[in-house]
Every structure is written in structure tokens, then in C-alpha cells.
Amino acid sequence: MKHIALAGLAATALAAPFSLTLSLALAAPAQAEEAICYNCPPEWADWAAMLDAIKAETGITLPHDNKNSGQTFAQLVAEQASPVADVAYYGVTTGIKAGKEGLVEAYKPAGFDEIPEGLKDPEGKWFAVHYGTIGFFVNVDALGGAPVPQCFADLTKPEYQGMVGYLDPSSAFVGYAGAVAANLAFGGDLTNFDPAIAYFSDLAKNDPIVPKQTSFARVVSGEIPILFDYDFNAYRAKYEEDGTFEFVLPCEGSVRVPYVMSLVGNAPHGETGKKVLDFILSDKGQAIWTNAYLQPARPVALPAEVAEKFLPASDYARARAVDYAEMEQAQAGFGERYLSEVK
Numbered sequence: 001m002k003h004i005a006l007a008g009l010a011a012t013a014l015a016a017p018f019s020l021t022l023s024l025a026l027a028a029p030a031q032a033e034e035a036i037c038y039n040c041p042p043e044w045a046d047w048a049a050m051l052d053a054i055k056a057e058t059g060i061t062l063p064h065d066n067k068n069s070g071q072t073f074a075q076l077v078a079e080q081a082s083p084v085a086d087v088a089y090y091g092v093t094t095g096i097k098a099g100k101e102g103l104v105e106a107y108k109p110a111g112f113d114e115i116p117e118g119l120k121d122p123e124g125k126w127f128a129v130h131y132g133t134i135g136f137f138v139n140v141d142a143l144g145g146a147p148v149p150q151c152f153a154d155l156t157k158p159e160y161q162g163m164v165g166y167l168d169p170s171s172a173f174v175g176y177a178g179a180v181a182a183n184l185a186f187g188g189d190l191t192n193f194d195p196a197i198a199y200f201s202d203l204a205k206n207d208p209i210v211p212k213q214t215s216f217a218r219v220v221s222g223e224i225p226i227l228f229d230y231d232f233n234a235y236r237a238k239y240e241e242d243g244t245f246e247f248v249l250p251c252e253g254s255v256r257v258p259y260v261m262s263l264v265g266n267a268p269h270g271e272t273g274k275k276v277l278d279f280i281l282s283d284k285g286q287a288i289w290t291n292a293y294l295q296p297a298r299p300v301a302l303p304a305e306v307a308e309k310f311l312p313a314s315d316y317a318r319a320r321a322v323d324y325a326e327m328e329q330a331q332a333g334f335g336e337r338y339l340s341e342v343k
Contacts, residue, residue, distance in 0.1 A: 033060045035086040035272040038264075039072040040065050044214040045130065045232060045259070046292030050280070053288050058275055066213060069094040069173035076103045076264065085264045086273030091173025092119075093328035095126035095260035104262035107274055109281040114298045118324070119258050128258035128297035129280055130289040132230030133319045134174075134181040135254055137237065140244040142222035149226060151251040152185050156202050165209035165224035169200075170335035170343070172212060177257050178228035179334060180327060185252035190326045193334045200342045210343075219245075235293035235309055249311055253318040258297065 042048035042064045051062050067075065069090035076088060080103060088098065098104050099121050108124035120127035138148055146159045155164045167175035183196035209224050216233050218224045220241050234247030261280065267273050279285045286296040290306050
């Protein structure tokens, strides 16, 4: 992939010899800069490592931010006349909505053209940075002897009373993605969420835990033994935390969904925000996601030592992509139904 990085450098130095430009770039110390990223929580997707790398490689500091996708969107709307954030990270449906509402500015980092169609706005108002697959993040030690659940249907059994958690699907994107997965598992589609409403109503009898924020630490501690979550969080716990953790891709099937980023419209540090997005989509930035057990948005092969830690490809064959624009259109309606009929 080195030719991509070299091409990007050459494009910024049309009037200067490439070797001289490269030497000067390497010799120049990184300037201390700061940008604001909404929804860059250190416990989620190993944003902590990404923010550290951005600072080390570019000199740009981004404070940790623990918003979820819905909160990020609401804040961008509230601040549209006087933006505070420079870049935003959210589930793909929220990114599509932010683009439609004029909250973001079109920008295409180097490598943008390599992102598959359907996973980016043609104008660059949002674009995928990585993928995850919905399933069960399980703290085996906290199950009290109950078997590791293998299917959505298992979670409604009395033996999992008070053990199941999912993020609020009316606010957090991962919660909505989990609802889409469950809905498809029981025969629904993006125009019919009756199966999901029925499932969550049934699950409510088991006293589920429904937080609004990312809950990695609560699973690791055993407070939430089973969480609807992405594979990357479960793998991170399995291979990096003390205890016994598993990722289960439900027997009924699931969905694979991207997370996307945007440059905020009229950002106070827009040029700095562009540098952040450039790094995240660069070879180095995409490689950091793979270290966190994420599939990168650009077609970069997973390192062998990471790939072997994932479930077999035969399991991932049960996960599918959906029409993300249609998923975005259905999100508000499902959220309203969830709040009125389940919560």
C-alpha cells in the first residue's frame, strides 16, 4: 500500500521535488494542535490507541469523548450555528442523517476512492472507517454456570434472568444495530420491525440491563454477563483482559455494519480536522483498527495473527450487509416504537 501514501504526498507538492518534500516533512517537528472529535470514547473500538497514534504521528490532541451516536447528532444540531466539534464518529445511519441535515462538510481524505461503494457518501459527507459484526459479548465467568448462549432465542430463557444487556436502541447506534439483527433473525425486514418489538418485549420479562453508553468495562467486571455488541469488543476482552470471554455470532444470523466519520460543517479547526481524517484513513490509521480486531474500511488484509483470533469464516457467513440508507430511514420510527411499546 506504500504507493498510496507516496501518491498522496506527491499530490501536495506539485511544485517541489518529491524527495525534498519528503525530507522536509520528515524533518519538521509536529506542531502542537488540538481538535474536537465527538463520540471518540477510549473504551470503544480502542479509540484510546487511535487517539494516542494521532497525537504521536501528527501532533494533534483530541480529548476523549463518551457520547453515543444519537447524542453526537443532537449536539451537532444544537451547535450548528456555532460548531464546537471538528470531526464526528457515529454509526452509518447517523452519518447519513447528518449529511442530509447539512451538519457536515464534504471532504475526501486520501484513500477515499478505495472505500467500497455504498459505504461512503459520493461527495464525502461521510465515509466508513471500519466495520463490526453484531453478536453476543459474553463474560463466561459471570454466567453462574449457565451455558454460553448461542442464539437470540436463548436469551429469553429464565436461566439468563438479569444477565442480558443491550444499549438503548432509541439512542445508541449499536443498540439499533442489535435490534436490526434481531429483527432479521426472526423474519422481519427494514420495513417491518414487528418481530424486533415482539422479541424485545419478550426479553423485557428477563429484566435486561439497558445502558445508554458503551459498556465494555461493565461486561469485563461481570456486571453485564451478556451484551449485544460488536465482535471487536469481545475479541479485545478475550485476548487482552483477565477472565474468560467469548464472542457468539447468533445461530439465527446477524448484520455487519460500518462506523463512519465526517468533517463537521464550519468546524472551528477544520484544517486540523482534515488532518485527523487523513490519518485515520491512511495505511497506519487503518492498521490500528485491525489491532483492535476491526475490519478496516479500505480493503486492507487483516494481519494473520489477528485473523486467526476471529471466529471461522463459516460463522461470519451468517452475517450480512443491509441497505444502510433504508436502515437510516427506519431508525427514528423503530426508536419511537421501542420507547412506546417496549420501554
